[in-house]
Amino acid sequence: MTSREDRVKEKLSCVHAMSEAHPPLIAVAGRQSVARESGPHRHAAGQLLGLFSGLMTVRTERGAWVLPTMRAVWIPPSHIHAARSHGPFAGWAAYIAPAECSALPDQPRVIDVSGLLREAVLTATEWGLDPFKASQRNVFAVILDEIAGSCADAFRLPMPSDARLLRIASALIDEPADSRTLEAWAKLAHAAPRTLSRRFVEETGLTFTAWRQGARLMRALERLAAGEPVTSIALELGYDNPSAFIALFKRTFGTTPGRYLAPDVPQFWRP
Known part of the structure; x- marks a missing residue:
């Protein structure tokens, strides 16, 4: 009997060359016991990527997201992206043929x-590579409708294109606790503070302060996934106290740090 892992490998081998000979949707689910990283790459197919447990950072040319269990990232066909998990994870992916993506968002988001989307994708992971039956086409239509009708997540860290700003942004992603002032960063970038402030808003839609706050929250999510205590994370990232960090976290994500990474593993993976 073919194992679940073998079926996943067989499906993934078809993703890069999806054609009329394949179904318009290929869905897989699996888990990794160690952290995994994939460098910049692209698929001819559109990709919807989600998690049951763990945390993942996804970067595209538009910016970076940290992906928890209650959200998924949509990557349109041929968009360059990279992904990195923070420790072990369990997740799923749905690959959609380019011809079926015309009504879907044309930018990553x-x-x-929703419970409906999650269950529809889980159902599709049990399908093989044969042409769709009528019932499968109906489930596929639900997945397309859920993606097409979705709202983009408000928390994204957009990357600037200006070389000076990109140098600063990259440094803050590497070390978000860096507390240098805007004036100090401007001196490093050989730019006037007012120019730097204006360009940050023009290129990212965020003030420099808000952008740095976003970088800190992204690092906080990564450290939460590693099991670090909230108090340690808050103090190391420059917050005055854990309460200030928790309040900001809840305003941004709508839930507390402890609940944000709550796993939602399917029954067939539970002990």
Whole structure:
């Protein structure tokens, strides 16, 4: 009997060359016991990527997202992206043929995963590579409708294109606790503070302060996934106290740090 892992490998081998000979949707689910990283790459197919447990950072040319269990990232066909998990994870992916993506968002976005979308994708992971039956086409239509009708997640860290700003942004992603002032960063970038402030808003839609706050929250999510205590994370990232960090976290994500990464593993993976 073919194992679940073998079936996943067989499906993934078809993703890069999806054609009329394949179904318009290929869905897989699996888990990794160690962290995994994939460098910049692209698929001819559109990709919806979600998690049951763990945390993942996804970067595209538009910016970066941290992906928890209640959200999924949509990558349109041929968009370059990279992904990195923070420790072990369990997740799923749905690959959609380019011809079926015309009514779907044409830019990467993170969306909320409804119970309907999650169950539809899980159902599709059990399908083989044969042409769709009528019932499968109906489930596929649900997945397309859920993606098309989704709202983009508000929390994204957009990357600037200006070389000076990109140098600063990259440094803050590497070390978000860096507390240098805007004036100090401007001196490093050989730019006037007012120019730097204006260009940050023009290129990212965020003030420099808000952008740095976003970088800190992204790092906080990564450290939460590693099991670090909230108090340690808050103090190391420059917050005055854990309460200030928790309040900001809840305003941004709508839930507390402890609940944000709550796993939602399917029954067939539970002990």
